[in-house]
Amino acid sequence: MLHFNERSWVAGPSHYEKNIQNTPVGTSVFQVNATDPDQGVGGSVLFSFQPPTTFFAIDGARGTVTVIRQLDYETTTAYQLTVNATDQDKTRPLSSLANLAILITDVQDMNPIFTNLPYSTNLEENVPVVRTNFSISSFVTVHL
Ligand SMILES: [Ca+2]
DSSP: OOOOOOOOOOOOOOOOEEEEESTTTTTTTEEOOOOOSSOOOOOEEEEEESSOEEEEEEOOTEEEEEEEEEOOOTOSSEEEEEEEEEEEOOOSEEEEEEEEEEEOOOOOOOOEEEOOOOOOOOOOTOOOOOOOOOOOEEOOOOOO
């Protein structure tokens, strides 16, 4: 019986979207799933990014997307990736594409900064201990 490679992979949506925060390198952030009803190599799917990206890697067999470079919201707020899935049919490999948008969520990563350093004040002798002479203020820089 002859078997033809008839179908490319079938994913759920053709567009994925994922929100992540400043995620350490090596973290898995997304899972692409695909099914190919063909049997044998014609139904065995390999994933890749097209074109490749230096910030994310995808496990060819499993479809797991991993961070491979430090992400910084201040530099890039979103990545538009295209996932290619190709079956392994030797004579007529079929492939499909899906979009994957990875949105970087800002996390506050700045420390409070004291202003008007150094602090000093003059005290008179015999100041009652409950008296407050000055207050220390700080502010947080917020990057939007
Ligand atoms: Ca197939």
